[in-house]
Amino acid sequence: KQEVTQIPAALSVPEGENLVLNCSFTDSAIYNLQWFRQDPGKGLTSLLLIQSSQREQTSGRLNASLDKSSGRSTLYIAASQPGDSATYLCAVRENSGYSTLTFGKGTMLLVSP
Amino acid sequence: DADVTQTPRNRITKTGKRIMLECSQTKGHDRMYWYRQDPGLGLRLIYYSFDVKDINKGEISDGYSVSRQAQAKFSLSLESAIPNQTALYFCATSERRGFLSTDTQYFGPGTRLTVL
Numbered sequence: 001k002q003e004v005t006q007i008p009a010a011l012s013v014p015e016g017e018n019l020v021l022n023c024s025f026t027d028s029a030i031y032n033l034q035w036f037r038q039d040p041g042k043g044l045t046s047l048l049l050i051q052s053s054q055r056e057q058t059s060g061r062l063n064a065s066l067d068k069s070s071g072r073s074t075l076y077i078a079a080s081q082p083g084d085s086a087t088y089l090c091a092v093r094e095n096s097g098y099s100t101l102t103f104g105k106g107t108m109l110l111v112s113p
Numbered sequence: 114d115a116d117v118t119q120t121p122r123n124r125i126t127k128t129g130k131r132i133m134l135e136c137s138q139t140k141g142h143d144r145m146y147w148y149r150q151d152p153g154l155g156l157r158l159i160y161y162s163f164d165v166k167d168i169n170k171g172e173i174s175d176g177y178s179v180s181r182q183a184q185a186k187f188s189l190s191l192e193s194a195i196p197n198q199t200a201l202y203f204c205a206t207s208e209r210r211g212f213l214s215t216d217t218q219y220f221g222p223g224t225r226l227t228v229l
Contacts, residue, residue: 034217043117043203043220044156089156093216100146100171101218105155 002027006090006104013080014112021075021107023090028071031099035064035075036089038106044089048075080111116140117221119204125227132191134224136204145187146205146218147171147179149198156203162187163209194228201225 003026013019023033032051036044048057048064050073056065063076077084087108091101117138126132136145147159148171158171160179168179176198180188191198204221 032216036220041223041225043222044205044218046217046219049217091156100158100161103156105153 002092002094002102004090004092004102004104006088006107008107009105010108010110012110012112015080015082017080017111018076018078019080019109021077021088021090021109023073023075023104025071025073025092025102027094028068029094030068031093031095033064033066033073034091034093034101035062035073036091038087038089040086047088077109080109082111082113085109085111117204117206117219119202119221119224121224122222123225125229126194127229128195130194130228132194132226134189134202134204134226136187136189136221138185138204138206138219138221140206140208140219141184142206142208142219143184144207144209144216145181146207147177147187147189148203148205149173149200150203150223151200159189159202191226191228194226196228199226199228 005024007022034049035047038044050057050066061078066073087106089106090104120135144163146161148156150156157173162181178190202224205218207216207218
């Protein structure tokens with residue numbers, strides 16, 4: 001059974017810092033990996049999706065990398081802002097076609113002004 | 114208007130009551146999902162449907178049932194609610210377009226359910 005772990009569970013940084021969120025998964029036979037953002041009391045917003053054949057994806061100040069063989073992904077946030085404060089979730093899809101997502105428990109990020 | 118809507122947004126009910134949570138989408142997606150989120154446990158899949166005639170159990174389906182009334186509608190029912198079903202419930206949709214599709218999931222705003 002696939003298990004997804006996110007470290008740290010919570011992170012507090014001052015505005016302007018660069019930071020890295022970590023995600024690891026136990027079964028490297030994944031189809032893709034997706035990073036989501038969740039604001040308190042709200043739904044999930046997809047940030048980046050990395051296919052298994054890709055090494056990284058970038059969107060603005062966000063960069064996600066994938067090392068499938070070691071079962072790891074990182075989400076890099078550059079020049080953090082208070083508006084980045086949210087919970088960040090990592091999810092993996094194991095096979096193409098009919099598989100579903102397995103989520104980590106998330107990293108709660110607080111960026112202070 | 115939101116692409117994925119959930120009703121109600123908040124619900125308080127009593128043990129033993131039957132509850133239905135509804136999800137509608139205007140994205141034209143064929144796949145729909147129900148998750149629950151609990152503090153410290155993350156999101157767990159309850160049921161999913163890859164088309165109107167396809168219903169599958171997820172990781173934690175006991176105590177729940179679903180109905181896919183149309184491509185755009187997917188309802189989750191708790192036949193006899195119990196307190197440990199208190200959670201935040203999310204509906205999601207995705208679309209499978211060909212073998213190389215990313216099948217990205219899009220989430221609704223959630224329903225906060227409290228069972229007393």
